[in-house]
Protein backbone atom coordinates (compact mmCIF):
# COMPACT_ATOMS: atom_id res chain seq x y z
CA UNK A 1 0.00 0.00 0.00
CA UNK A 2 1.39 3.48 -0.75
CA UNK A 3 2.37 5.62 2.26
CA UNK A 4 -0.45 7.72 3.59
CA UNK A 5 -0.18 11.27 2.25
CA UNK A 6 0.21 14.15 4.70
CA UNK A 7 -3.04 15.75 3.72
CA UNK A 8 -5.31 12.79 4.51
CA UNK A 9 -7.44 14.82 6.91
CA UNK A 10 -7.89 17.65 4.38
CA UNK A 11 -8.85 15.15 1.69
CA UNK A 12 -11.26 13.46 4.07
CA UNK A 13 -12.93 16.77 4.88
CA UNK A 14 -13.25 17.51 1.19
CA UNK A 15 -14.63 14.13 0.18
CA UNK A 16 -16.27 12.35 3.15
CA UNK A 17 -19.38 13.08 5.14
CA UNK A 18 -18.52 11.64 8.56
CA UNK A 19 -21.20 9.91 10.67
CA UNK A 20 -22.89 11.54 13.65
CA UNK A 21 -20.90 14.72 13.03
CA UNK A 22 -21.57 18.41 12.43
CA UNK A 23 -18.91 18.69 9.73
CA UNK A 24 -18.31 22.37 10.42
CA UNK A 25 -16.87 21.45 13.82
CA UNK A 26 -14.13 19.45 12.11
CA UNK A 27 -13.43 22.22 9.63
CA UNK A 28 -13.15 24.78 12.44
CA UNK A 29 -10.88 22.48 14.44
CA UNK A 30 -13.40 22.37 17.32
CA UNK A 31 -13.60 18.58 16.87
CA UNK A 32 -10.40 16.62 16.15
CA UNK A 33 -10.19 14.39 13.07
CA UNK A 34 -7.41 11.83 13.08
CA UNK A 35 -6.09 9.92 10.10
CA UNK A 36 -5.57 6.32 11.18
CA UNK A 37 -2.81 4.42 9.44
CA UNK A 38 -2.98 1.12 11.27
CA UNK A 39 -4.17 -0.68 14.38
CA UNK A 40 -2.62 -3.31 16.60
CA UNK A 41 -4.17 -4.80 19.72
CA UNK A 42 -5.81 -2.07 21.77
CA UNK A 43 -3.90 0.66 19.91
CA UNK A 44 -4.62 2.85 16.90
CA UNK A 45 -1.70 4.58 15.17
CA UNK A 46 -2.24 7.80 13.27
CA UNK A 47 -0.56 9.04 10.14
CA UNK A 48 1.70 11.31 12.20
CA UNK A 49 3.14 8.39 14.18
CA UNK A 50 1.10 9.06 17.32
CA UNK A 51 -0.80 6.27 19.05
CA UNK A 52 -4.11 6.06 20.91
CA UNK A 53 -5.41 3.39 23.25
CA UNK A 54 -8.88 2.54 21.94
CA UNK A 55 -10.83 3.01 25.18
CA UNK A 56 -14.23 2.70 23.49
CA UNK A 57 -13.52 -0.25 21.18
CA UNK A 58 -14.13 1.88 18.07
CA UNK A 59 -17.81 2.59 18.82
CA UNK A 60 -18.23 -0.57 20.89
CA UNK A 61 -17.49 -3.06 18.12
CA UNK A 62 -13.96 -4.28 18.74
CA UNK A 63 -13.62 -7.22 21.11
CA UNK A 64 -10.17 -8.74 20.66
CA UNK A 65 -8.07 -5.83 19.46
CA UNK A 66 -7.25 -4.43 16.05
CA UNK A 67 -5.66 -6.79 13.51
CA UNK A 68 -6.07 -9.78 15.79
CA UNK A 69 -3.82 -12.54 14.37
CA UNK A 70 -6.39 -15.30 14.91
CA UNK A 71 -9.23 -13.43 13.21
CA UNK A 72 -6.89 -12.26 10.45
CA UNK A 73 -5.86 -15.87 9.77
CA UNK A 74 -9.48 -17.04 9.57
CA UNK A 75 -10.31 -14.23 7.16
CA UNK A 76 -7.30 -14.96 4.95
CA UNK A 77 -8.42 -18.58 4.76
CA UNK A 78 -11.99 -17.55 3.97
CA UNK A 79 -10.77 -15.16 1.25
CA UNK A 80 -9.32 -18.13 -0.60
CA UNK A 81 -12.65 -20.01 -0.43
CA UNK A 82 -15.60 -17.64 -0.80
CA UNK A 83 -15.93 -13.92 -0.18
CA UNK A 84 -19.68 -13.57 -0.71
CA UNK A 85 -22.68 -15.14 -2.36
CA UNK A 86 -26.30 -13.98 -2.25
CA UNK A 87 -28.16 -15.83 0.49
CA UNK A 88 -31.45 -16.17 -1.41
CA UNK A 89 -31.27 -19.55 -3.13
CA UNK A 90 -27.72 -20.18 -1.81
CA UNK A 91 -26.15 -21.04 1.49
CA UNK A 92 -22.63 -21.58 2.83
CA UNK A 93 -20.78 -23.04 5.78
CA UNK A 94 -19.90 -19.82 7.68
CA UNK A 95 -23.52 -18.55 7.60
CA UNK A 96 -24.96 -21.90 8.68
CA UNK A 97 -22.36 -22.59 11.33
CA UNK A 98 -22.73 -19.12 12.82
CA UNK A 99 -26.53 -19.47 12.99
CA UNK A 100 -26.11 -22.87 14.68
CA UNK A 101 -23.62 -21.57 17.20
CA UNK A 102 -25.62 -18.43 18.03
CA UNK A 103 -28.71 -20.56 18.53
CA UNK A 104 -26.73 -22.89 20.83
CA UNK A 105 -25.70 -19.84 22.86
CA UNK A 106 -29.42 -19.21 23.52
CA UNK A 107 -29.80 -22.79 24.70
CA UNK A 108 -31.47 -23.57 21.38
CA UNK A 109 -34.43 -21.34 22.31
CA UNK A 110 -33.86 -18.88 19.45
CA UNK A 111 -33.16 -21.31 16.66
CA UNK A 112 -33.88 -19.19 13.56
CA UNK A 113 -31.36 -16.57 12.50
CA UNK A 114 -31.97 -13.80 9.96
CA UNK A 115 -28.86 -11.87 8.90
CA UNK A 116 -28.36 -8.23 7.92
CA UNK A 117 -25.47 -5.82 7.85
CA UNK A 118 -25.83 -3.16 10.55
CA UNK A 119 -27.45 -2.75 13.92
CA UNK A 120 -30.22 -0.50 12.64
CA UNK A 121 -31.20 -3.07 10.01
CA UNK A 122 -31.49 -5.70 12.75
CA UNK A 123 -33.87 -3.38 14.59
CA UNK A 124 -35.90 -2.90 11.41
CA UNK A 125 -36.09 -6.66 10.91
CA UNK A 126 -37.25 -7.37 14.47
CA UNK A 127 -39.94 -4.67 14.23
CA UNK A 128 -41.12 -5.90 10.84
CA UNK A 129 -41.12 -9.54 11.96
CA UNK A 130 -43.18 -8.73 15.04
CA UNK A 131 -45.67 -6.66 13.04
CA UNK A 132 -45.92 -9.30 10.31
CA UNK A 133 -46.24 -12.13 12.85
CA UNK A 134 -49.40 -10.59 14.30
CA UNK A 135 -50.77 -10.01 10.83
CA UNK A 136 -50.12 -13.63 9.87
CA UNK A 137 -51.62 -14.73 13.19
CA UNK A 138 -54.90 -12.99 12.28
CA UNK A 139 -54.41 -10.12 14.73
CA UNK A 140 -53.46 -7.20 12.47
CA UNK A 141 -54.63 -4.68 15.06
CA UNK A 142 -51.49 -5.47 17.09
CA UNK A 143 -49.19 -3.05 15.30
CA UNK A 144 -48.03 -0.52 17.85
CA UNK A 145 -44.51 -0.46 19.34
CA UNK A 146 -43.29 0.46 22.80
CA UNK A 147 -39.79 1.64 23.54
CA UNK A 148 -38.01 3.08 26.54
CA UNK A 149 -37.27 6.66 27.44
CA UNK A 150 -33.70 7.50 26.29
CA UNK A 151 -33.55 4.22 24.34
CA UNK A 152 -31.51 4.01 21.14
CA UNK A 153 -31.97 1.47 18.37
CA UNK A 154 -30.36 3.01 15.30
CA UNK A 155 -30.78 5.77 12.76
CA UNK A 156 -32.86 4.32 9.93
CA UNK A 157 -36.45 5.53 9.80
CA UNK A 158 -38.04 2.51 11.52
CA UNK A 159 -35.31 2.28 14.15
CA UNK A 160 -35.43 6.01 14.82
CA UNK A 161 -39.16 5.72 15.49
CA UNK A 162 -38.36 3.60 18.59
CA UNK A 163 -35.39 5.77 19.58
CA UNK A 164 -35.91 8.43 22.23
CA UNK A 165 -32.87 10.65 21.79
CA UNK A 166 -34.12 14.08 20.69
CA UNK A 167 -30.83 15.15 19.09
CA UNK A 168 -30.99 12.26 16.63
CA UNK A 169 -34.75 12.07 16.27
CA UNK A 170 -36.28 15.50 16.29
CA UNK A 171 -35.24 16.66 12.81
CA UNK A 172 -37.03 13.65 11.32
CA UNK A 173 -40.15 13.66 13.54
CA UNK A 174 -42.66 14.00 10.68
CA UNK A 175 -41.10 10.99 8.91
CA UNK A 176 -41.50 8.63 11.83
CA UNK A 177 -44.34 6.30 12.80
CA UNK A 178 -44.91 7.23 16.45
CA UNK A 179 -44.12 4.67 19.14
CA UNK A 180 -45.08 4.98 22.80
CA UNK A 181 -42.18 5.84 25.07
CA UNK A 182 -42.33 4.07 28.45
CA UNK A 183 -40.43 5.28 31.54
CA UNK A 184 -36.82 4.17 31.72
CA UNK A 185 -35.72 1.85 34.55
CA UNK A 186 -32.43 3.83 34.78
CA UNK A 187 -31.08 2.96 38.24
CA UNK A 188 -30.05 6.55 38.91
CA UNK A 189 -33.65 7.69 39.10
CA UNK A 190 -34.58 6.14 42.46
CA UNK A 191 -33.03 5.35 45.83
CA UNK A 192 -32.03 1.91 44.52
CA UNK A 193 -31.85 0.38 41.03
CA UNK A 194 -34.47 -2.21 42.04
CA UNK A 195 -36.85 0.56 43.08
CA UNK A 196 -36.32 2.26 39.69
CA UNK A 197 -37.03 -1.07 37.97
CA UNK A 198 -40.25 -1.59 39.93
CA UNK A 199 -41.48 1.93 39.17
CA UNK A 200 -40.81 1.55 35.45
CA UNK A 201 -42.36 -1.95 35.53
CA UNK A 202 -45.56 -0.56 37.12
CA UNK A 203 -45.86 2.03 34.37
CA UNK A 204 -45.47 -0.68 31.74
CA UNK A 205 -48.12 -2.78 33.45
CA UNK A 206 -50.57 0.12 33.62
CA UNK A 207 -50.06 0.81 29.91
CA UNK A 208 -50.39 -2.80 28.81
CA UNK A 209 -53.52 -3.36 30.88
CA UNK A 210 -55.23 -0.75 28.70
CA UNK A 211 -53.53 -1.08 25.34
CA UNK A 212 -52.18 -4.62 24.97
CA UNK A 213 -54.76 -5.36 22.27
CA UNK A 214 -53.03 -3.01 19.85
CA UNK A 215 -49.44 -3.53 21.01
CA UNK A 216 -47.10 -5.68 18.92
CA UNK A 217 -43.81 -5.43 20.82
CA UNK A 218 -41.70 -3.73 23.43
CA UNK A 219 -38.09 -3.08 22.44
CA UNK A 220 -35.41 -2.69 25.13
CA UNK A 221 -31.63 -2.54 25.47
CA UNK A 222 -31.08 -5.06 28.28
CA UNK A 223 -29.15 -3.79 31.35
CA UNK A 224 -27.41 -0.82 29.75
CA UNK A 225 -28.96 1.90 27.58
CA UNK A 226 -25.64 2.77 26.04
CA UNK A 227 -26.35 5.78 23.82
CA UNK A 228 -28.35 7.33 26.66
CA UNK A 229 -25.01 7.70 28.45
CA UNK A 230 -24.53 4.19 29.82
CA UNK A 231 -27.79 4.29 31.81
CA UNK A 232 -27.79 1.00 33.73
CA UNK A 233 -30.77 -0.83 35.18
CA UNK A 234 -31.44 -3.81 37.40
CA UNK A 235 -32.25 -7.21 35.83
CA UNK A 236 -35.55 -7.03 37.74
CA UNK A 237 -36.88 -4.74 35.03
CA UNK A 238 -36.26 -7.36 32.36
CA UNK A 239 -37.96 -10.03 34.46
CA UNK A 240 -40.98 -7.76 34.93
CA UNK A 241 -41.06 -6.81 31.25
CA UNK A 242 -40.87 -10.48 30.22
CA UNK A 243 -43.68 -11.46 32.59
CA UNK A 244 -45.87 -8.58 31.40
CA UNK A 245 -45.19 -9.34 27.74
CA UNK A 246 -46.18 -12.97 28.36
CA UNK A 247 -49.32 -11.98 30.27
CA UNK A 248 -50.46 -9.49 27.63
CA UNK A 249 -49.28 -11.33 24.51
CA UNK A 250 -46.76 -8.72 23.43
CA UNK A 251 -43.37 -9.53 21.91
CA UNK A 252 -40.22 -8.64 23.80
CA UNK A 253 -37.39 -7.51 21.51
CA UNK A 254 -33.98 -7.42 23.20
CA UNK A 255 -31.63 -5.14 21.31
CA UNK A 256 -28.23 -6.53 22.32
CA UNK A 257 -26.46 -4.79 19.46
CA UNK A 258 -24.24 -2.95 21.94
CA UNK A 259 -24.47 -5.15 25.03
CA UNK A 260 -24.19 -8.67 23.55
CA UNK A 261 -21.02 -10.73 23.22
CA UNK A 262 -19.85 -10.50 26.80
CA UNK A 263 -20.03 -6.73 27.20
CA UNK A 264 -22.11 -6.83 30.38
CA UNK A 265 -20.32 -9.80 31.92
CA UNK A 266 -22.52 -12.62 30.62
CA UNK A 267 -22.48 -13.68 26.98
CA UNK A 268 -25.88 -12.06 26.44
CA UNK A 269 -27.14 -9.37 28.80
CA UNK A 270 -30.66 -10.86 29.08
CA UNK A 271 -29.16 -13.98 30.68
CA UNK A 272 -28.63 -11.98 33.88
CA UNK A 273 -32.40 -11.81 34.25
CA UNK A 274 -32.87 -15.51 33.39
CA UNK A 275 -35.26 -14.61 30.59
CA UNK A 276 -35.44 -15.15 26.83
CA UNK A 277 -36.61 -12.49 24.39
CA UNK A 278 -38.86 -13.29 21.44
CA UNK A 279 -36.43 -11.48 19.14
CA UNK A 280 -32.75 -10.96 19.86
CA UNK A 281 -30.95 -8.28 17.80
CA UNK A 282 -27.18 -8.65 17.51
CA UNK A 283 -24.48 -6.65 15.73
CA UNK A 284 -21.34 -4.64 16.65
CA UNK A 285 -19.28 -7.21 18.65
CA UNK A 286 -20.73 -10.06 16.58
CA UNK A 287 -17.83 -9.85 14.09
CA UNK A 288 -15.38 -8.61 16.76
CA UNK A 289 -15.29 -5.24 15.02
CA UNK A 290 -14.09 -6.54 11.67
CA UNK A 291 -16.97 -6.40 9.20
CA UNK A 292 -20.55 -5.15 9.13
CA UNK A 293 -22.86 -7.95 10.25
CA UNK A 294 -26.07 -8.18 12.23
CA UNK A 295 -28.55 -10.89 13.06
CA UNK A 296 -32.02 -11.31 14.49
CA UNK A 297 -32.66 -14.58 16.29
CA UNK A 298 -36.17 -15.79 17.00
CA UNK A 299 -38.25 -18.72 18.22
CA UNK A 300 -39.69 -21.70 16.38
CA UNK A 301 -43.34 -20.66 16.70
CA UNK A 302 -42.62 -17.18 15.33
CA UNK A 303 -40.78 -18.76 12.39
CA UNK A 304 -43.71 -21.12 11.86
CA UNK A 305 -46.15 -18.21 11.54
CA UNK A 306 -44.36 -17.24 8.30
CA UNK A 307 -44.03 -20.81 6.97
CA UNK A 308 -46.89 -21.04 4.51
CA UNK A 309 -48.03 -21.84 0.99
CA UNK A 310 -48.46 -18.13 0.39
CA UNK A 311 -45.29 -16.29 -0.70
CA UNK A 312 -46.65 -13.05 0.77
CA UNK A 313 -46.91 -14.64 4.22
CA UNK A 314 -43.13 -15.18 4.17
CA UNK A 315 -40.61 -12.69 5.48
CA UNK A 316 -39.50 -11.15 2.19
CA UNK A 317 -37.03 -8.68 3.67
CA UNK A 318 -33.51 -8.72 2.21
CA UNK A 319 -30.18 -6.92 2.03
CA UNK A 320 -27.62 -7.64 -0.70
CA UNK A 321 -24.85 -8.48 1.77
CA UNK A 322 -27.04 -10.65 4.02
CA UNK A 323 -24.94 -13.45 5.52
CA UNK A 324 -21.69 -12.24 3.96
CA UNK A 325 -19.23 -15.13 4.16
CA UNK A 326 -16.26 -13.05 5.33
CA UNK A 327 -18.28 -11.34 8.06
CA UNK A 328 -19.70 -14.68 9.27
CA UNK A 329 -16.21 -16.19 9.27
CA UNK A 330 -14.88 -13.30 11.39
CA UNK A 331 -17.77 -13.94 13.78
CA UNK A 332 -16.90 -17.65 13.97
CA UNK A 333 -13.26 -16.82 14.69
CA UNK A 334 -14.43 -14.52 17.46
CA UNK A 335 -16.63 -17.26 18.98
CA UNK A 336 -13.59 -19.59 18.84
CA UNK A 337 -11.64 -17.06 20.92
CA UNK A 338 -14.48 -16.87 23.45
CA UNK A 339 -14.38 -20.65 23.78
CA UNK A 340 -10.59 -21.05 23.86
CA UNK A 341 -9.65 -18.18 26.15
CA UNK A 342 -12.33 -18.30 28.84
CA UNK A 343 -12.97 -14.66 27.94
CA UNK A 344 -15.87 -13.97 30.32
CA UNK A 345 -13.91 -15.16 33.38
CA UNK A 346 -10.78 -13.23 32.41
CA UNK A 347 -12.88 -10.13 31.72
CA UNK A 348 -14.26 -10.42 35.26
CA UNK A 349 -10.71 -9.98 36.61
CA UNK A 350 -9.96 -7.24 34.07
CA UNK A 351 -13.10 -5.37 35.14
CA UNK A 352 -12.08 -5.54 38.82
CA UNK A 353 -8.76 -4.04 37.91
CA UNK A 354 -10.38 -1.20 35.95
CA UNK A 355 -12.82 -0.49 38.78
CA UNK A 356 -9.88 -0.32 41.22
CA UNK A 357 -8.01 2.00 38.86
CA UNK A 358 -10.97 4.36 38.48
CA UNK A 359 -12.12 4.23 42.12
CA UNK A 360 -10.19 7.36 43.25
CA UNK A 361 -12.13 9.40 40.65
CA UNK A 362 -15.43 8.45 42.28
CA UNK A 363 -14.30 10.47 45.35
CA UNK A 364 -14.16 13.71 43.39
CA UNK A 365 -16.88 16.26 44.11
CA UNK A 366 -17.78 16.70 40.43
CA UNK A 367 -18.12 12.95 39.77
CA UNK A 368 -21.56 11.35 40.20
CA UNK A 369 -22.99 7.87 39.81
CA UNK A 370 -19.81 5.89 39.25
CA UNK A 371 -21.11 2.61 37.80
CA UNK A 372 -20.00 -0.44 35.91
CA UNK A 373 -21.42 -3.61 34.44
CA UNK A 374 -19.09 -6.18 32.95
CA UNK A 375 -16.71 -4.32 30.66
CA UNK A 376 -18.66 -1.04 30.67
CA UNK A 377 -17.56 1.68 33.12
CA UNK A 378 -19.14 5.13 33.44
CA UNK A 379 -19.54 8.20 35.60
CA UNK A 380 -21.32 11.53 35.22
CA UNK A 381 -19.53 14.82 35.61
CA UNK A 382 -21.11 18.01 36.94
CA UNK A 383 -19.73 20.48 34.40
CA UNK A 384 -20.72 22.77 31.54
CA UNK A 385 -21.97 21.49 28.18
CA UNK A 386 -18.55 21.78 26.52
CA UNK A 387 -16.91 19.44 29.06
CA UNK A 388 -17.19 16.34 26.85
CA UNK A 389 -15.23 17.91 23.99
CA UNK A 390 -12.51 19.21 26.27
CA UNK A 391 -12.24 15.76 27.87
CA UNK A 392 -12.06 14.01 24.49
CA UNK A 393 -9.27 16.29 23.34
CA UNK A 394 -7.37 16.07 26.63
CA UNK A 395 -7.51 12.25 26.49
CA UNK A 396 -6.28 12.20 22.87
CA UNK A 397 -3.37 14.44 23.84
CA UNK A 398 -2.47 11.72 26.38
CA UNK A 399 -2.76 8.82 23.92
CA UNK A 400 -6.23 7.58 24.80
CA UNK A 401 -9.41 7.54 22.71
CA UNK A 402 -12.42 8.33 24.93
CA UNK A 403 -15.54 10.17 23.74
CA UNK A 404 -17.95 11.17 26.51
CA UNK A 405 -21.68 11.10 25.77
CA UNK A 406 -22.87 14.49 27.02
CA UNK A 407 -21.28 14.78 30.46
CA UNK A 408 -20.99 11.03 30.94
CA UNK A 409 -17.47 9.69 30.72
CA UNK A 410 -17.39 6.01 29.85
CA UNK A 411 -14.82 3.33 29.13
CA UNK A 412 -15.60 0.29 26.97
CA UNK A 413 -12.19 -1.16 26.16
CA UNK A 414 -11.53 -4.26 24.03
CA UNK A 415 -11.24 -7.56 25.87
CA UNK A 416 -7.48 -7.76 25.43
CA UNK A 417 -6.29 -4.76 27.46
CA UNK A 418 -3.44 -5.83 29.74
CA UNK A 419 -2.52 -4.46 33.16
CA UNK A 420 -0.18 -1.78 31.76
CA UNK A 421 -2.86 -0.62 29.32
CA UNK A 422 -5.47 -0.59 32.09
CA UNK A 423 -3.15 1.54 34.23
CA UNK A 424 -2.62 3.95 31.32
CA UNK A 425 -6.36 4.12 30.62
CA UNK A 426 -7.26 4.84 34.24
CA UNK A 427 -4.45 7.38 34.73
CA UNK A 428 -5.38 9.28 31.58
CA UNK A 429 -9.07 9.24 32.51
CA UNK A 430 -8.13 11.04 35.72
CA UNK A 431 -5.76 13.47 34.01
CA UNK A 432 -8.24 14.29 31.25
CA UNK A 433 -10.93 14.90 33.88
CA UNK A 434 -8.61 17.27 35.69
CA UNK A 435 -7.73 19.07 32.45
CA UNK A 436 -11.34 19.35 31.23
CA UNK A 437 -12.89 20.67 34.41
CA UNK A 438 -12.95 24.48 34.50
Ligand SMILES: Cc1ncc(COP(=O)(O)O)c(C=O)c1O
Pocket residue numbers: 118119120121123152153154155221226227255256257258259283284
Ligand atom coordinates in the same frame (compact mmCIF):
# COMPACT_ATOMS: atom_id res chain seq x y z
C1 LIG B 1 -28.43 -0.52 21.21
C2 LIG B 1 -28.14 -0.14 19.80
N1 LIG B 1 -29.00 -0.51 18.84
C3 LIG B 1 -28.78 -0.22 17.54
C4 LIG B 1 -27.65 0.48 17.16
C5 LIG B 1 -27.44 0.80 15.71
O1 LIG B 1 -26.40 0.04 15.19
P1 LIG B 1 -25.68 0.51 13.83
O2 LIG B 1 -24.94 1.77 14.18
O3 LIG B 1 -24.77 -0.61 13.48
O4 LIG B 1 -26.75 0.73 12.84
C6 LIG B 1 -26.75 0.88 18.13
C7 LIG B 1 -25.56 1.67 17.75
O5 LIG B 1 -24.91 2.29 18.55
C8 LIG B 1 -26.99 0.57 19.49
O6 LIG B 1 -26.16 0.96 20.46
